[in-house]
Every structure is written in C-alpha cells, then in structure tokens.
Amino acid sequence: MRFASLGSGSQGNALVAESGRTRLMLDCGFTVQETEARLARAGLAPSDLSGIIVTHEHGDHADGVFPFARRHAIPVWMTYGTLAALREAGAAVENCPIRLVDAAIAFPVGDLLVQPYTVPHDAREPVQYVLSDGARRLGVLTDAGCATPHIEASLSGCDALVLECNYDPDLLEGGPYPPSLKARIAGRLGHLDNATSAAILASLDRSRLKHVVAAHLSQTNNTPALARAALARALACDPEAIPVATQDEGLSWRDL
Numbered sequence: 587m588r589f590a591s592l593g594s595g596s597q598g599n600a601l602v603a604e605s606g607r608t609r610l611m612l613d614c615g616f617t618v619q620e621t622e623a624r625l626a627r628a629g630l631a632p633s634d635l636s637g638i639i640v641t642h643e644h645g646d647h648a649d650g651v652f653p654f655a656r657r658h659a660i661p662v663w664m665t666y667g668t669l670a671a672l673r674e675a676g677a678a679v680e681n682c683p684i685r686l687v688d689a690a691i692a693f694p695v696g697d698l699l700v701q702p703y704t705v706p707h708d709a710r711e712p713v714q715y716v717l718s719d720g721a722r723r724l725g726v727l728t729d730a731g732c733a734t735p736h737i738e739a740s741l742s743g744c745d746a747l748v749l750e751c752n753y754d755p756d757l758l759e760g761g762p763y764p765p766s767l768k769a770r771i772a773g774r775l776g777h778l779d780n781a782t783s784a785a786i787l788a789s790l791d792r793s794r795l796k797h798v799v800a801a802h803l804s805q806t807n808n809t810p811a812l813a814r815a816a817l818a819r820a821l822a823c824d825p826e827a828i829p830v831a832t833q834d835e836g837l838s839w840r841d842l
C-alpha cells in the first residue's frame with residue numbers, strides 16, 4: 587500500500603492511495619486538466635483510478651469531482667449531505683456514477699477498505715477517511731475545527747497519517763484576513779491549528795506509525811517550519827523528518 591498527495595491547501599486538495607490494482611483518489615479540488623497533470627506527475631493516468639471518495643462540499647475538495655468523474659467515467663462516493671449541498675450549489679451531477687457513504691459504515695472498493703468517520707466542520711455532512719488494505723492503515727484528517735474522541739479513536743493505530751496543520755494562531759490573529767474569516771477558521775467548525783493537530787497526534791496509539799505528513803497548510807497563516815516543529819514535538823523527532831504536502835507539489839509516493 588502506498589499514497590501520494592497531488593496537492594494540499596485552500597487552493598485545492600487531492601490524494602491518491604493504492605493497494606494492488608486499486609487506486610482511490612481522495613477529494614478532487616482541481617480542474618480536470620490540472621488533476622490530469624498532477625496524476626501524470628505521480629505516474630498515473632485517470633483510467634488507473636478505481637474511484638473518488640469525497641470528504642465534503644467545499645470547493646478546495648469537491649470542485650473537480652464531477653467534471654473529472656464524468657470525463658473519465660469514474661465512480662464517486664460521498665455522504666448524502668455532501669451530495670445535497672453540491673446539488674443545491676448548482677453542481678452538475680448528471681451522468682456521474684454516485685454511491686452514497688454512510689458515515690458510520692466501512693465499505694470496500696477493490697483491494698481497499700474505506701472507513702469514513704465524522705468530523706466537526708462547517709459543511710453539511712463532512713467525513714474524513716481511514717483507508718486499509720487489511721494489513722496497513724492510512725488515516726487522513728483535514729478540515730476539522732477541533733479534536734474529538736471519535737477522531738482520536740478513528741486515527742489510533744494507523745501506519746501513516748496525513749494531518750491538517752492549517753494555521754498558527756498568532757499568524758492568523760495578526761494576519762490580513764477579515765475578523766469574520768479569522769473567527770470561522772479558528773472556530774470549532776473551522777480548521778486545525780498546528781498545536782491542536784499535534785495534540786491529536788500525541789493522544790493516538792502510535793505503535794505502528796511510520797509516516798506523519800503535515801497537510802492543508804495555509805499559505806497566509808502558517809509556515810512549513812511551524813507545522814513541522816509542532817508535529818515533531820509530539821513525536822519527539824527531528825522536524826526535518828516530517829514531510830509537508832504542499833499546494834503546488836503535493837507529496838511524492840510513500841510506502842506503508
């Protein structure tokens with residue numbers, strides 16, 4: 587099992603996980619052309635994908651989902667709330683093979699088992715995912731406003747974690763965003779700051795943990811060095827050992 591980020595941040599997110607002949611894309615917040623280019627950079631063609639699993643309706647995660655799925659006839663999984671929100675926002679969902687996700691029920695796609703879990707975020711029915719090939723587990727957490735026991739239970743015992751480190755509170759407070767946006771980001775349905783992400787990491791069973799990746803960093807309210815330092819403190823490791831999935835480059839393949 588292995589995974590790569592095609593790009594991570596408020597301008598667009600997509601991640602690919604692979605086991606055997608199964609490859610799932612997690613979110614697609616890029617245009618069709620951009621997604622194809624980023625897949626090619628990871629050595630993949632659209633036809634290599636078995637499906638797209640979607641976390642929530644925000645544009646940086648969902649804008650490219652239906653155009654890409656329609657163009658390449660790829661099935662899409664999302665919660666009913668996410669689908670309803672996208673429909674109400676005018677997304678053209680016709681001719682897209684859509685499967686509904688129950689946020690409490692794991693489902694198989696080829697060689698991967700997909701376990702959704704609910705998170706606090708200002709979307710209709712947001713979930714995040716743990717992907718497993720039966721032997722190894724990859725946990726992904728972005729777009730959550732605070733830690734919950736359910737998040738910690740879901741991510742415990744993973745072999746790899748991709749964790750949102752959205753902002754540093756001082757940079758957010760002193761930064762250029764309007765007060766309403768600052769309050770939204772820092773609120774309990776907003777995004778994870780470096781310290782909260784590190785506290786989640788510190789609370790987990792890390793006995794199998796091989797990879798921790800910092801993701802969804804704000805380019806305005808955070809720096810890779812601050813995110814790395816926070817997660818490294820939780821792991822008592824060298825900050826340079828923490829890779830960052832960036833907006834432009836994403837992250838190259840990691841083997842679990």
Ligand SMILES: [Zn+2]
Nearest residue numbers: 596644646729
């Ligand atoms: Zn996001």
Ligand SMILES: [Zn+2]
Nearest residue numbers: 642644707729
């Ligand atoms: Zn979001």
